[in-house]
Amino acid sequence: MHDHEHDHAHEAAHAPIVERDALTYYERRVQAIQALLIEKGVVTADEVRRTIEAMDARSPAMGAKIVARVWVDPDFRARLLADTKAAVAEMGVDTGSLIKIAAVENTESLHNVVVCTLCSCYPRALLGLPPDWYKSLNYRSRVVKDPRGVLEEFGLDLDSDVEVRVYDSTADMRYLVIPARPAGTEGMSEEQLAELVTRDSMIGVTKARKPNR
Amino acid sequence: MPQVHDRGGWPGAGPINQAGHDLSMWEQRTDALLVLLSSPTKQLIRVDELRRAIESLPPDAYEKLSYYERWISAIETLLVEKGVLTKEEIDRKADEGKVTSNE
Numbered sequence: 288m289h290d291h292e293h294d295h296a297h298e299a300a301h302a303p304i305v306e307r308d309a310l311t312y313y314e315r316r317v318q319a320i321q322a323l324l325i326e327k328g329v330v331t332a333d334e335v336r337r338t339i340e341a342m343d344a345r346s347p348a349m350g351a352k353i354v355a356r357v358w359v360d361p362d363f364r365a366r367l368l369a370d371t372k373a374a375v376a377e378m379g380v381d382t383g384s385l386i387k388i389a390a391v392e393n394t395e396s397l398h399n400v401v402v403c404t405l406c407s408c409y410p411r412a413l414l415g416l417p418p419d420w421y422k423s424l425n426y427r428s429r430v431v432k433d434p435r436g437v438l439e440e441f442g443l444d445l446d447s448d449v450e451v452r453v454y455d456s457t458a459d460m461r462y463l464v465i466p467a468r469p470a471g472t473e474g475m476s477e478e479q480l481a482e483l484v485t486r487d488s489m490i491g492v493t494k495a496r497k498p499n500r
Numbered sequence: 501m502p503q504v505h506d507r508g509g510w511p512g513a514g515p516i517n518q519a520g521h522d523l524s525m526w527e528q529r530t531d532a533l534l535v536l537l538s539s540p541t542k543q544l545i546r547v548d549e550l551r552r553a554i555e556s557l558p559p560d561a562y563e564k565l566s567y568y569e570r571w572i573s574a575i576e577t578l579l580v581e582k583g584v585l586t587k588e589e590i591d592r593k594a595d596e597g598k599v600t601s602n603e
Contacts, residue, residue: 310598324533342532405506405507418518428507440516
């Protein structure tokens with residue numbers, strides 16, 4: 288899956304592919320560890336392949352479907368806010384070994400943003416793999432101290448009377464931000480609404496897209 | 501003074517690089533290996549153990565290594581600690597990789 292949200296940085300993300308004679312130190316370690324684990328029967332090559340395929344299959348589209356359902360179905364919204372794990376299971380999402388997952392809802396007067404200051408804890412089942420910046424030392428350092436400044440860097444300029452809450456994830460506790468439903472979306476179907484919900488809006492560094500953009 | 505992994509409010513942090521990259525094969529494998537080794541059927545590595553192994557990397561290594569380089573370092577540490585693999589056999593196998601060109 289390719290994310291085209293950050294076109295300004297596109298050049299940097301795609302450095303020219305350089306022919307290499309040898310693998311890096313860590314690439315060789317991975318290859319060696321995998322080969323040995325297969326030789327010893329700890330894992331099989333097929334398991335590795337299937338795990339990679341399952342990882343590729345997860346995407347923010349799952350979270351977007353859930354947000355759109357929250358926007359159109361007040362009963363589902365209430366169930367999700369009361370027990371997020373159970374409500375997303377209704378939508379066919381298996382959050383696996385995650386102990387707890389909580390949905391936090393943005394409103395006109397409250398904006399939520401999620402970080403993992405210690406590492407990279409993230410609800411992969413709903414959002415796919417975390418973006419590189421989420422795992423970066425700079426995001427982890429700064430967003431708890433200067434969330435408004437960080438949000439401005441992402442292009443989100445909040446009014447000063449909007450409260451900002453930063454949630455710090457843990458291995459056992461993950462968060463899903465429910466972005467506010469954009470104005471002018473009254474006649475839209477659930478499927479159309481889901482297209483307005485971006486990965487970054489479910490982390491809380493942006494809002495949902497406006498319609499017809 | 502917080503330890504190197506405890507970044508909340510860490511001073512001197514600069515702008516956030518919002519550029520992403522598609523995971524390369526070795527990064528996908530590293531991720532898949534952890535998912536498999538921590539799966540309910542294998543239960544060889546728990547997430548808290550991975551965290552401990554990453555957090556006990558020397559501070560300069562923690563700062564310098566990329567995300568999945570930290571992971572594979574930690575996975576190696578744990579597999580050796582648990583006696584699943586030895587450092588010697590990983591070294592030997594990795595040396596074979598030196599002569600292999602990019603697959």
